[in-house]
Amino acid sequence: MLLAKVLGQVVATVKEPGLERFTLLLLQDATGADPERSTGAAYVAVDLVGAGVGEIVLVAAGGAARIAAGADAPTDRAVVAIADTVVRNGTVTYSKF
Template sequence: MYVGVVVGSVVATTKEDDLVGKKLLIVQKVHPSKGTAVDNRMEVAVDNVGAGTGEHVLVTTGGAARNVFGSSVSVIDAAIVAIVDSMEVNEQGSEA
């Protein structure tokens, strides 16, 4: 999983049935301690915990994301699985 910040959303009328009724949120990966963006890649993850713009979230990908929606035939490859309350990072550890 990775930590990201919800920075927006995608609206799409023409889409797979599996995506109908799902919130498509744009998530920017961030460095857990510095809070800065990690490379400029943003992903679209389907929300399942009620996350909103500006919130720090945990994103899971691949088969794990499909499982979030309880269906191994899902077309979703990234899902938000938690809203982060707090993170503790031991900088000395991170300079290892």
């Protein structure tokens, strides 16, 4: 799984039937010491947990994303959790609260 920051939503009024029940989120990987500083190209993932803009989330990729999404949706990435706290080397680097 990867840590990512939610940048926004992608609205698609016409989509593959397997995706109709999902919100699509625009994400950017949260790599490095500070998860709130995202880097790299933005990408789209299906939202399975109701994440909001600015939140740090856990993203499953590949086959794990398809399984989490119910295998009836063609997806490469899925948001599977919202991070409350990130601890790195014994130090809290992100806290939602």
